Amino acid sequence: MEKYTYKQEINITPELMARINELTSHYPEDKRKSALLPVLHEVQDAHDNWLSQDLQIKIAEILNIQPIEVFEVVTFYTMFNQKPIGKYMFEFCRTSCCMIRGAEDMMDYTCQKLGIKEGETTVDGMFTVVGVECLGACGYAPMMQLGDFYKEHLTKEKIDEIITDCRAGKITLHDK
Structure with missing residues (x-):
């Protein structure tokens, strides 16, 4: 059975990037992963309350971590949605x-x-x-x-x- 992949436009606006930078500024450069939870919340809020796999990969790039490190967190916590949800x-x-x-x-x-x-x-x-x-x-x-x-x-x-x-x-x- 083929897994359905939902498509999502990735829109990291300058405002969102500024917020991500503000969140990561609270941690040493080599500990940017520590900002993962608040960054995921911010990005999810800015993307219709869900995080596609492509968006999770983009977050990994921004934080300079491996995509699997993002996937592990998103799949563990129920507060992160991996497909579109209702309002x-x-x-x-x-x-x-x-x-x-x-x-x-x-x-x-x-x-x-x-x-x-x-x-x-x-x-x-x-x-x-x-x-x-x-x-x-x-x-x-x-x-x-x-x-x-x-x-x-x-x-x-x-x-x-x-x-x-x-x-x-x-x-x-x-x-x-």
């Missing part, structure tokens, strides 16, 4: 507390409501639903992360409201 990504915590409190049911309900399976994006490009490891909010289970924010004590009614608010553009994703 709103619902990241459901799938560890013990949340699962016991019904996170799987909430994720299944959300997928059913949106007409997709876990890991898929709606045809309109609005929503992606994924399960992730512990988000560190066990006392608020079941919960999910939406952008920079947590949505806690989820119920079907809360899911319906969140979807409606997203479609209406009422949801803020970032605390910037």
Whole structure:
């Protein structure tokens, strides 16, 4: 079976390069790899919230490290996306507390409501639903992360409201 490769325009603007240079300036020249995580966040934010393999190779070139060093990090952390995602990504915590409190049911309900399976994006490009490891909010289970924010004590009614608010553009994703 052939692996599908998503195409992405690489756009390292002067502003983005200045931000990368600022981030790497905090480390000795021979330790530029230490800036990898913040650089990946910045570049992903500037590229529709995902990092193609070609873009990861470009990051390796900028940091003067091997591409495999970037691939290892991107494939390890769920916060980095390797394919296009929806404008709103619902990241459901799938560890013990949340699962016991019904996170799987909430994720299944959300997928059913949106007409997709876990890991898929709606045809309109609005929503992606994924399960992730512990988000560190066990006392608020079941919960999910939406952008920079947590949505806690989820119920079907809360899911319906969140979807409606997203479609209406009422949801803020970032605390910037």
